[in-house]
Each structure stands twice: as structure tokens, then as C-alpha cells.
Amino acid sequence: MNKIKDPSTRRWIIVATMFLAIICNYLDRQLLSILKPEILGHYGIGDYEYAWIVNVFLVCYAVMYPLSGMLVDRFGPKKVLFWGITVWSLACIGGGLAPNVGVFAICRGILGLAEPTIFAGQLVAVTLWFEKRQRATANSLCTVGGSLGAVIAPLLIAWLMRILGNWQHVFFISGGIGLALAAAWTFVYRTPSQEILDRTIGTDTGSTGGEKFSFRGLFNTRTLWGGILIRLVSDPVWYFCCFWLPGFLRNMGSSQGLSTQQTLDMIQWIGGIPFLIGAIGGILTSVWSDRMISHGMPALKARKKMMVTIAFIAPLCALVPFINSSSAGFGLKVGLIVGIFSLVAVMCLSWLYTLPVVLAETFPIGNVATVMGLSCGAGALGSVVFNLFTGSIPESGWKWLFILMGTLHLIAAVILTKMVRPEHPDKQRNIQVS
Numbered sequence: 001m002n003k004i005k006d007p008s009t010r011r012w013i014i015v016a017t018m019f020l021a022i023i024c025n026y027l028d029r030q031l032l033s034i035l036k037p038e039i040l041g042h043y044g045i046g047d048y049e050y051a052w053i054v055n056v057f058l059v060c061y062a063v064m065y066p067l068s069g070m071l072v073d074r075f076g077p078k079k080v081l082f083w084g085i086t087v088w089s090l091a092c093i094g095g096g097l098a099p100n101v102g103v104f105a106i107c108r109g110i111l112g113l114a115e116p117t118i119f120a121g122q123l124v125a126v127t128l129w130f131e132k133r134q135r136a137t138a139n140s141l142c143t144v145g146g147s148l149g150a151v152i153a154p155l156l157i158a159w160l161m162r163i164l165g166n167w168q169h170v171f172f173i174s175g176g177i178g179l180a181l182a183a184a185w186t187f188v189y190r191t192p193s194q195e196i197l198d199r200t201i202g203t204d205t206g207s208t209g210g211e212k213f214s215f216r217g218l219f220n221t222r223t224l225w226g227g228i229l230i231r232l233v234s235d236p237v238w239y240f241c242c243f244w245l246p247g248f249l250r251n252m253g254s255s256q257g258l259s260t261q262q263t264l265d266m267i268q269w270i271g272g273i274p275f276l277i278g279a280i281g282g283i284l285t286s287v288w289s290d291r292m293i294s295h296g297m298p299a300l301k302a303r304k305k306m307m308v309t310i311a312f313i314a315p316l317c318a319l320v321p322f323i324n325s326s327s328a329g330f331g332l333k334v335g336l337i338v339g340i341f342s343l344v345a346v347m348c349l350s351w352l353y354t355l356p357v358v359l360a361e362t363f364p365i366g367n368v369a370t371v372m373g374l375s376c377g378a379g380a381l382g383s384v385v386f387n388l389f390t391g392s393i394p395e396s397g398w399k400w401l402f403i404l405m406g407t408l409h410l411i412a413a414v415i416l417t418k419m420v421r422p423e424h425p426d427k428q429r430n431i432q433v434s
Contacts, residue, residue: 051391069373084117278345
């Protein structure tokens with residue numbers, strides 16, 4: 001108890017708790033994609049209906065992201081994260097109890113409504129507890145839980161399926177873990193003292209503790225529109241990795257004559273590799289941007305330099321259909337595709353870890369969660385459209401899909417360099433007065 005009273009200890013315990021909650025968040029999310037054959041078989045549906053179930057989640061996710069940001073700005077991360085974790089865990093349990101596909105889709109929708117709370121709350125908690133020179137690293141250590149959740153999910157879910165033999169029971173266990181983490185959060189999180197706030201947000205250019213933009217005023221800032229466009233354009237690549245890549249790899253195995261169990265075993269051992277490498281790479285690029293700041297580079301310049309550099313990985317996506325249709329052996333093709341998506345995951349997660357920090361450092365602290373919610377909601381909305389496109393075409397037509405994915409982060413890099421800058425309410429007011 002004495003150690004947790006030490007602020008320098010408590011802040012890292014807060015990070016560790018949010019890290020575990022985000023692992024749970026992604027575990028609940030990945031249940032659908034990894035257990036796709038079993039769930040589709042249980043309800044007697046196909047890929048088209050699967051795409052709509054995914055979209056129920058994504059639409060609710062997109063709608064709730066801005067609202068969750070406003071809730072965090074209004075009520076703080078402690079209350080919002082507790083209720084968010086609790087509701088998404090109950091929704092996961094509800095999915096396992098669903099008697100038909102309609103109720104199952106509703107539970108996935110509730111999951112989508114609750115899950116954004118962790119990301120808006122986590123960003124505000126990190127901004128309040130950490131100074132700028134450590135903020136990107138701390139933020140990446142929290143959000144890396146999503147990547148590790150995607151790594152752990154194939155191993156844990158396949159193992160649970162093997163010993164339980166029932167996909168519904170896997171949903172129950174995952175939801176129960178979340179409820180335990182919600183209880184832990186109420187014990188761990190405390191609002192930082194004024195002394196800590198003076199060190200963390202009192203010296204920021206953007207994240208000042210005084211004035212803030214009105215909700216309407218945010219939409220008069222170029223950086224908000226930049227953040228919205230960046231997430232709208234770039235997020236679909238990451239959502240493809242989460243929702244479609246495991247099934248794509250399992251279909252590759254099926255086309256080679258592997259049984260359903262053999263494809264599940266394959267995903268168990270290789271499905272998490274891109275997410276693990278992406279997590280490690282995302283942390284390292286975050287540390288890189290923090291180190292550039294420690295060596296005297298302005299914060300925004302350091303973040304942009306890292307993100308633009310890493311975006312040049314994107315064109316590798318275009319190679320996937322050519323590898324898949326080549327005459328190479330199955331093992332070599334799978335290895336090359338997993339390797340490409342491992343690098344793509346590094347790129348996606350570098351952007352997902354660092355862009356929220358960029359927004360936190362360019363807006364007042366009172367607007368950070370709202371800005372985060374609006375931009376992430378746009379990302380989910382872009383992914384809804386992209387997901388409909390993906391679900392409506394046969395895999396034989398995915399050549400153009402992969403080529404498109406190879407351009408999206410490059411477009412986002414142009415938006416980042418041209419539109420993102422520090423925003424100040426007093427400057428906006430002066431412009432309006434003049």
C-alpha cells in the first residue's frame with residue numbers, strides 16, 4: 001500500500017492496468033475473427049453476413065468514439081473506464097449466450113459502444129500523469145496491449161477451444177477477465193495532485209490546463225480536420241489486419257487441403273506474429289520520437305519525422321496478391337505474407353500509438369479526449385466503408401484491395417505534414433475579433 005502511494009510508482013501501475021485492459025479489449029474483439037468458421041457454422045451464415053456483423057461493431061464503435069471522448073472530458077478517466085470495461089465484458093458474455101445471429105450482432109454492437117472508452121480515457125490519463133519527454137513511450141506501453149492482445153488471442157482462444165470444445169465458453173471466460181479488471185481499475189487510478197499536473201500539463205505548448213476550445217470551436221481548427229482525415233484514411237489498414245487477415249490465412253490453408261482444425265492450429269502459432277512484431281516496432285518508434293525530443297528537437301517535428309519515415313512501408317501491401325498467386329511453396333508464401341504484414345503492423349501501430357500523443361500536444365488538455373474521440377470515430381467510419389468493400393468482393397479480386405492499402409498511409413503522411421500544428425483558443429478568438 002505504501003509503494004502505490006508514491007506517484008512515480010502509481011503512474012506505472014496505472015499504465016500496467018490500462019495495458020491489461022487493452023489486451024482484454026482486443027481479445028474480446030478478436031474472438032469473432034479467430035472463431036469465424038465455428039460462429040458462422042453455428043448460425044448458418046456466410047461471409048456477407050459476417051461482414052455485416054463486423055460492421056455493426058464498427059458503426060457503434062465509430063458513433064461512440066466522439067461521445068466517449070466527451071464523457072472522459074466531462075467525468076474523467078476513472079469513472080468512464082470503469083463503466084466501459086464493465087459493459088464491454090458483459091457484452092462479450094452476452095455474445096456467448098446469444099440464441100440467434102440477431103442477438104449476437106446486438107451484443108457485438110454493445111461491445112463496439114463500450115470499447116472506445118479505454119482509448120479516450122487512457123490518453124487523458126497518460127497526458128495527466130506523464131511529462132512530454134516520456135509521454136509517447138508511456139502511451140505506447142498502454143496501447144501495445146492491443147497488439148499483444150492480438151498476439152495472445154490466437155494462442156489463448158485456440159487452446160481454450162481445444163480444451164472446452166465450445167466457442168460460447170471462450171466468450172464467457174474472456175468477459176469474466178474483463179469484469180475482474182474493471183474492479184482493479186477502481187483501486188488503482190487516482191487523479192494526480194496539482195504538483196504533478198504542474199510538471200505534466202503546465203509546461204505543454206498545447207495541453208494547457210486553462211482555456212480550451214468550445215466543441216464548435218474545435219471544428220474551426222485545421223489540426224482537428226487533419227486528425228480526422230488521417231484516421232479516416234489510415235485506420236482501414238489496421239482493421240483489415242484485425243478482422244480479415246486471420247481468415248485470409250485460414251482460407252489459404254483450406255485451399256491447400258488443410259482441415260479446419262489444421263488451419264486453426266496454423267493461426268494459433270503464426271497468426272499473432274505480425275501483431276507481436278508490430279507491438280515491438282511501435283514501442284521502438286515511440287521511444288525514437290521521445291529520444292529526438294530529449295536531444296532538443298521540437299516535439300511536433302520529432303513525431304512527424306518518425307511517422308512520415310515509417311509510412312514508406314505501406315507499398316509492401318501491394319506485393320501480397322502476387323505472392324499468393326505465385327508458384328512458390330505454401331510455407332514460403334505464408335512466411336512472406338506474414339513477414340509483410342509484420343512490417344505493415346509496425347507502420348500501423350507506430351501511427352496509432354503516436355498520433356494520439358500528437359493531438360494531446362497540440363490541443364488544450366480539456367479538449368484532448370474529445371479530439372481523440374472525433375478522430376478515432378472517423379477512423380472507425382472509414383473502416384466501415386472499407387469493410388463493406390472487402391466483404392463485397394471475392395478474394396480473387398483482392399489484388400486491387402492490397403494495392404489500395406499500399407497507398408493509404410502515404411496519403412495520411414501528406415495530410416499530417418500539411419494540416420497538423422499547435423492550436424490555441426486565444427489565437428482563434430483573436431482571429432474572430434479582428
